[in-house]
Amino acid sequence: MKHFLFLAFLILSFNVNAQFYPVANDSPYCDAGGGTYLNNDCIQEVSFVDIDYQLDATSVEVYTDFTMTQQTFDEFDQGLAFTTATDNPNWNFFWAPPFSFYQYFTEVEKGMAYPIDVYAAQMGGSTWNTPDRYVKVFIDWNQDGDFNDVDEDVLTAGPDDDNNDLYFSGLINVPVTALNGPTVMRVILSRTNSSASFGPCSIVAKGEAEDYTVIVGGLISDINSIDVSCNGQTDGEITIDAPAAITPYSISIDGGLTFPYTGIADPSFTISGLSAGSYNIVVEDSQPETDVYSANPVVINEPDLVSFSAGVSSNYNGAQISCIGESDGEIQIFAQGGLGPYLYEYTLGAGPMMTSNDNLVTGLSAGLYEINVHDDNGCISTPINVLITEPGELINTATITSNISCDGASDGEMIINVVGGTPGYDVLIDGVSNGDALVTNLSEGTYTIQVIDANNCASIEETIDLTDPEPVTVSASISTDFNGYSISCNGLSDGEISITTAGGTTPYTYSINGGVSFDYTSSIISNLQAGSFDVATIDANGCVSTIENITLTEPTQLEITAVDNLVDVSCFGFSDAEVEMVSSGGVPTYNYSITGGAPFPNTSTVTNLSQGTYFAVVQDLNLCESEPFEFLITEPDPLTFNAFIASNYYGEDVSCNGVSDGIIEVVPSGGTYPYYYSLNGGANIMLPSPSNLITLLAAGSYDVSVSDANNCPSATVDISLLLTEPDVVNINSFVSSDYNGQEISCFGANDGVITITASGGTQPYEYSANAGVSFVTSGQPNTCVVSNLFAGAHTTLVQDANGCFSNLEIVNITQTPELTVTVLPTNVGCGSGSDGSADLDIVGGTPTYDYLWSNGQTVLPAIGFAAGTYNVTVTDVNGCTNTQQFDITEPALTIDGTDILCYGDANGMLTVTIINPNIAANYGYLWTDAAAQTTATATGLNSGVYQVTVSDQFGCELTATDSVIQPVELEAFLDYTYICENDLSSDIICYPSGGVLPYTYLWSDLSTTTGIYDIIEGNYTVVVTDYNGCQETQSIEILPLNPIVVQSQVTPPSCKDNTDGAIITSISGGYPPYIFDWSNGVVDEDNIGVSAGDYSIEVIDQGGCNTIYPVTVVADSEECLETFSGFTPNGDQNNDYWYIEGIELYPDALVEVYNRWGDRVFAAKRYNNSWQEAWNGMYNGEPLPPATYYYVINLNNGDPLLKGTVTLIR
Known part of the structure; x- marks a missing residue:
């Protein structure tokens, strides 16, 4: 049996959510879970899962998302629900390269059975009790995102209570119904004392969950x-x-x-x-x-039967063709069934068959069309016939319905009749739209008529003529003349106009208001007032001719505008008045009456009139009369007066003896203002108004008479009056203060006194001791004492109740001599002694004097003073004091020196001076310089600090210290610019330091500036002199630099738009180091990452020399963009998205993908070749079917659109 070994690093979690891998199905395998898993117990870990497989002996290593290294603890807590393990600071986690997200595995086959071993190695060294251990394995065979389906709980093993058996084994049967592709296998290790009744998403107190990826395969791939x-x-x-x-x-x-x-x-x-x-x-x-x-x-699948409907879709305001003979008809075809896109066939009658890829067929003429539709697979529909019709020919005719009424009028009319075309017609008259078929307001001329229908179809143009009748003309004249006026008198209506008319159509009617109304049938119009008339004639057709501004004139209104130069009666009862009348208007010449009407015997001036009321009337040449002008002649009342004394100065008629300020008041009445007075038969003087006061009169007798402005006599006889005055004011004044024989107590005091007496004038009196600047009063009737006066001359003055002054008197108060004190000190003979003394020199004040020294002594001289500051106060018999401060000193030294002029010289000098010397002493000197000089002045000194000792024959000895300073050494530094290949001149700048400013310069070329400029190569010298005449000399040789040489090696971009080109340069010459400045902003020597184009580099050396070197980068003509022709988004992590090579070079590119029906199924700007952002065959969250799709790529850089196909394979 062949063996597969699945190895996995431990994935940890702490209070976090359940882990899941995003394999074929995107749904999570568990909902977010949480919990607290805190316990210090040791647990085991799943070290690997071993699945035996007969067909392949290769061992596959499987990496999960994280690996873990233990730092501190042998024990850890872990929950079943997790995604990451970052919550515990005691563990470090890192990505396990090269895998960052997905896991890849060799597949298992459907219908096969595989033994499985789960190895759960113990972790940590705990000797804690041995709990039960369970293992469960789940596989999501149908890839629905959970482990809840039949056969998906594939293994339950345990408990293992001895904690020594590290393997849990079983057999996995792969269902034949399992879906092909990657799915999730979850292995759960639980340490608990309960049964293994936990599910794939349970939260356990102690344990570990690990997810693996299993790929299901079979005979059918x-x-x-x-x-x-x-x-x-x-x-x-x-x-x-x-x-x-x-x-x-x-x-x-x-x-x-x-x-x-x-x-x-x-x-x-x-x-x-x-x-x-x-x-x-x-x-x-x-x-x-x-x-x-x-x-x-x-x-x-099979497509639906290809069928369609079709109809005329063009609509030109109800017509299917816009204009007769045009080819702008349209047929809209709606196809269904089959497989789009469709091809549309259409044939007009016996003509050729035409095709269209658009379901809207345009550019069609009128006729019967046969329509057929083909789908993308060549399936054909049943044909349909569609008829397109067109409108009839557009024709217009014009008829005149009303001729023009008057010459130049615009009231002709015609009607336009239209047939054919498409209604809403627009009638054009001379190319301008009239809109309506009735054309009005026509003037004389030839008109061109054309009709435009609703579809902008135009008829053939037609012309028609209209003519004007003869014009109406009119003239007019004025028939009346009144001495040059059309109207006799202002405001009358006796003017007349005569009118002459020709042309037009009789009868005529006339208007004098410009045609507002035609009120006259006669051509002579009379009884007119003055004014401007616009005469108009209207004929039988209403044609009007007008002549404007026929003006009838009239004289202005006749009137007496004023009675000028009216002279009233001068004195009561006289007849000497006269008037002059001023007229305007009418027609001269004029005659006057002052009785309100005829007769008119007078000229404009009338004399010898008495008081009374008169009515003046004027008559002109046309016998027009003015309205009466009323005027009044008056006479004054009889002249009378009264007079009396009006001044009162405390009972006197005149204020001061010899003064002329008496006043008489005169009260006149009647007569004519102004009034005049005469005193004692003298000349007439105008009486002041409105006071009526005669002022500035001296004491004496006065006879007063009065007359008026017309010199009319007074009815009152003369009045006699007497004015009186007081005696002269007299003064006597003297100094009355005495301070031990002094008139002032102390120098500068203000305690002087003056006594003043007065007589005459008018009491009460006021007294002044400052020439009348200020006055004081006194409680005594004739005497005043003035005190608090300073020494000096005082001017006394008396003023009485009427402000009369006495003569001025000058009284001198003598100043007491100022008390001055001069201290005569005798200094201490030697330091720290107490043999000083002081005497006084006293001047001024009032003897006798008292003394008080600050050391308590009260005698002269004072003795026993040590060096210090003291004071003394002197007091005279009047208590005046003077305090003086004085110093008792001891001898001291001060040193003055002359510093060294130039650095390193020995010409310094120091001189010691004795301050407050003992006049009885003979002094000797000793300096601390190398020569131990013994005079008051030490010479030839170097820079440094020196002390001098001064001693006398009494054993007194003084020392002082001072320094001789030399300036900083004068130095100079020469800076220069280099001579470059492209600049054969140099500048030298001298930078001096030290010495004493200011500096002067003398160069070998006799220049005297800080620097010399634009010089050629050679040797140069400068002498720098400072303020003290010290000098420093510097020399320099100027030589040219070698030229900067640039060499380059260019690596072109890999394709025409890429930026992976490079320019490598090699620099020599000049004065390194260099500064680099590329035309694209790079400041390094080499220009990396360039695209095709022209570049230049400027190289600047340390001497400021530069060179500019151009470089051209030529790109490969190969396109950068390459689209992959297909992809297979089946979740196997291989070719799962559409890859566009080089798209990252075009950040503004727009990528669009369309299906064969033209629907856009994907669009992205800034396309990114990654599974998150690239096209993955999805549209609106749903997978697209396998097919050929069409892409359009707009690089948005001016290049043509890129188009092509991409095949989606599933």
């Missing part, structure tokens, strides 16, 4: 059938593939009742000449072994 071509024919075929049958073998098509086909030696046999029906295929070989086809019965 495949059967294909061909249906009957035409209804009722016997040309069906069945092809049986039986490569496993031992020849010769026999075939039955009635389920094994008979075997009419015997002695067959070929592994594939075709039975032909079959009619439609169901056939049960059985193969029996010479063993004898029998195989009943699992997919029986095999059905041979």
Whole structure:
């Protein structure tokens, strides 16, 4: 017996769903399950399954989805329901290459029996008690996604309670009804103390489930059938593939009742000449072994009888042909039965037969057609006759129904009669649509008539003429003249127009409103007002002629517009008034009346009028009169007045002695404004208005008289008045303050006092000590004391109640001398001593003085001061003080130096100075330089830190430290650009550092800039000088670089659109390293993954030199795309989808597949050669039948569509 060994790595799960393999049937073998499987007990694992097979000695290794390596624990928990094992962090899982999803196995044959051993090795080293162990095996023979059918529970073994027997054995019988192809075998190991009554999807406390793939085979590997071509024919075929049958073998098509086909030696046999029906295929070989086809019965189908209906489908507004003689008829054919697509035959009368692949036959002329239909298998239908009719010829005639009424009118009419064609007609007049058959609003001319019917068919054109009558003409004139006007007086109706008419058709009627109405039958129209008239004549046909703007003129309205220069009566009772009348309108010349009418004796000016009311009227040359113009002449009232003194300054008529501010008020009435006054018989002066006040009067007697603007006499006699004034204001002032003989207590104080007395003027008084800037009052009637004054000149002034001032007086307050204090210190002789002292120099203030030193002393001089800061306060007899701060110091040193000019020189210098020296001391010096110099100034110093010691004869010694600094060494660096093959010039830039800025430059070519530019090869030198005159010299030689050389080797793309070409370059010359810049953006030396085309690489070396090198990549002319001609989507994981080689190069490609009826069964953009996304022979979730399908591939890159066929084989 030959032996098959199925090996599987352990698949684990932890609280996850049941595992299933997506084999022939896509349904899950168990619903999602869960549970908790927590126990620390050890369990065993199924290590392998051994199935014995007589025909093949090959051992097949079977890999499941995951392999497991144990990390930490000898014990693990596992449930029956699982898909992955990622929930437990104590286990690592990895894919077992090269298998990632499916498992592949050698098949078992239907009707055979196979021994099976399940090896369940113990896992872990637990010494825990030995529970019962059970094994169950299930196989899904009918591939329906479960293990619930008869014979699918193939093995139950156990219990094994000693835990030592590692094998569970049994026998598997493969049913003859099992479906061919891959299916699932589930092996379950359970460790439990109960019976083995668990199913393929049970959840067990402890155990393991492993799924394997078993492929079921038999004598029959495949059967294909061909249906009957035409209804009722016997040309069906069945092809049986039986490569496993031992020849010769026999075939039955009635389920094994008979075997009419015997002695067959070929592994594939075709039975032909079959009619439609169901056939049960059985193969029996010479063993004898029998195989009943699992997919029986095999059905041979036949198409329905080819039949059709047909009719005229063209419709041109009710007509089957658009226009007579056209070929635009259509016949729609509806075929059924047979096998599409259909071929349609049609014949017109005795003409030739024509064919169409479209069921809509177009471009047909009128006539009787015979129609036939052929299906794709050549089956033919019974013919049908279809008649196509066409409309009659389109003809039009025109008749004039109304001539034109007037010259230039457009009221002619004609009617168009139409026959033939297809109704809804459109009448064209001179090519323009009129729509209706009645054509109106026609003017004179020749018209071309054509009719277009509903199908845009056109009739033959026809012409007709229309003519105008003679035109109506009119003229008109004005028959009246009133001194140049058509109307005599403004507003009258005495104008007249005469009209002359010719042409048209009499009688005429006339209009003067432009034809709005024709109210006159006479050609002379009278009693007209002024205005513009549009004269029109209408004849018997209503034809109108018009002459516009016949204008009748009239004078403007006669009127007196004003009475100008009216002079009223001047004085009461006088008759000296006069007027001048101004007229407009009418027709000059004018005469006037001021009595309201005739007679008209006056000119425009009338004089010597007295007070009263008058009515003026004017008469013109046409004797037209104006309306009366009323005007009034007036006279003033009698002139009278009164006068009195109006000023009052605290009882006085004038405010101050000698001032002219007295006031007299005059109150006039009557007469004519303005009024004039006279004082003491003097000249007349205009009286101010409206105050009527005579101002600026001095004290004295005044006689007042009044007259008006017309110098009319007053009815009132003169009035006499007397104005009075006060005495002059007098002042006396003096300093009244005294501070120990001083008028101010302390310098800068404001405690001075001045006393002021006053007399005269008008009390009460106000007093000022600042020349009237401000005033104060006093409680005493004639005296005021002013205090809080600073030293200086003060101007005093008195003002009385009327604002009268006294004379100014200047009073000086003397300033007390300022108290100044100067401290005279004597410094400490040596450091840390207390022999300092201080004296004072005092000036100013008021003696005597007191002293207070900050160390408590109150005498002069103060002694015993150490070095430090102190103060002293001096106070005079008036309490004025001055405080001064002063310092008692000790000797100190300060050093000034001169640094070194250039790096490395020894010309530094340091000078020490003694601050606050002891004037009695003789000082000596000692420096710490190499020469131990002993003068105040040390010279010739290098850079460094130096100390000086200064000492005197009293043993005092001071030290100080300072540095001599030298600048950073002056250096220079020269940078330059390389001389390249395509640029024979260079630039040199000098970069100095150190020294003291700024720098100057002198090059060997006498240039003085930072750099020199556009130079040729050669030797160059530059001298750099800094601010201190230090110098640095640098030289350089400029030489050209070797040119950059590029060589390339091109590997062309494997096909014309591929991007797997390469350009490999080799670079030499220049100054490495290089920078690369390809025209397609690549920055590496080599350009990998290129398509056909032109490329260039720019190479730039470290010196900035570059070269551009072009490369052309020529692709192979071979197409990249290759479609496989067929595929077999039968679930065997071999050729299960349609492979299109190279499709990944066209990401925008659209792939479409059609069946033979033209139905699209697949479409995908960005086609992917994978079982998930490629065409797998399915449509709407259902498998498509075996057949030839038609593909169309649009690459969407401008290339032509790719078309062809692909065969689906099952």
